[in-house]
Amino acid sequence: MPRLPAFRDAALLNLALIHRSYANENPEVGQNNETLEFLGDSVLNFLSSHFIYRLYPDLNESQLTRLRSALVDETQLADFANYLEVGKNMKLGKGAIKDKARKNDSLLSDTFEAIIGAYFLDSGIDAVRNFVEPLFESAAEGLLDRKLTAESSILLDAKNRFQEWVQGNLGPTQPKYETIAQSGPDHAPDFTVEVKVGNQVYGVGKGRSKKEAEKRAAELALKEVGAL
Known part of the structure; x- marks a missing residue:
C-alpha cells in the first residue's frame, strides 16, 4: 500500500497537512502549511533536476528544464499525492470539505510540497531523495511510455x-x-x-x-x- 514516509517528529507532518482554511477556522492550531510548501517546492526542484540530469545526460539545458517542468508540475504532484492518499489526511476547513477540496489538484499539489518540506526538515535531503526518486522514476517511465520527447508540446511549459x-x-x-x-x-x-x-x-x-x-x-x- 502507498504510504507517507515515517517522520521522527510527527508534529512536522501534522503541520504539513494543515491547510489555511482549517487554521482560519481553528486559530488555536496557529500555523498552516504554506511556508513548508515554499520549502518543499525548492527541494523538489533541486532533487528533480539532479534526477533528470543523471537519467538524461545527453539533453541540453533547455530540454532538461522542460522535462523537469513536466515532472514536478501541479498535475504530476497531485498524482503523487493521490497515489499516497494524501487527500484523506489533509486538514481542511468545513467550506473546503464541502467543495470537495480533497480532490482539488492545486491543494493536493501544495500539500505534497509541504510534506516534502517537512520531511526535509525532519530527516534531511538524502531521506527525501530516497522517498521521491521512486515516484520520479514511475512518472518518467510514464512519459517515455507515451513516447514524449523533450521537444513535445506537453513539456513546453x-x-x-x-x-x-x-x-x-x-x-x-x-x-x-x-x-x-x-x-x-x-x-x-x-x-x-x-x-x-x-x-x-x-x-x-x-x-x-x-x-x-x-x-x-x-x-x-x-x-x-x-x-x-
Whole structure:
C-alpha cells in the first residue's frame, strides 16, 4: 500500500497537512502549511533536476528544464499525492470539505510540497531523495511510455518558453512573476499574476492557483512578443 514516509517528529507532518482554511477556522492550531510548501517546492526542484540530469545526460539545458517542468508540475504532484492518499489526511476547513477540496489538484499539489518540506526538515535531503526518486522514476517511465520527447508540446511549459525568449532576446535576465490580486474563499481562491522583465509588464494571467496564473501570464507574454 502507498504510504507517507515515517517522520521522527510527527508534529512536522501534522503541520504539513494543515491547510489555511482549517487554521482560519481553528486559530488555536496557529500555523498552516504554506511556508513548508515554499520549502518543499525548492527541494523538489533541486532533487528533480539532479534526477533528470543523471537519467538524461545527453539533453541540453533547455530540454532538461522542460522535462523537469513536466515532472514536478501541479498535475504530476497531485498524482503523487493521490497515489499516497494524501487527500484523506489533509486538514481542511468545513467550506473546503464541502467543495470537495480533497480532490482539488492545486491543494493536493501544495500539500505534497509541504510534506516534502517537512520531511526535509525532519530527516534531511538524502531521506527525501530516497522517498521521491521512486515516484520520479514511475512518472518518467510514464512519459517515455507515451513516447514524449523533450521537444513535445506537453513539456513546453509557457514559463520556461518565455524565459528562453527573454534570455535569447533581452539578455541574461529573469522574468519576475508577482501576484497583484487575490479573491475568493481560502479553499478556492482566484489569483491574478503579472509577469515583468525589468519594469515592463509582458502579460497578466488569472488562475485558481498561483502556478496556473503564472502560466497564463507567460502564455499571454509569449503572444505579446509573437512567440506563440
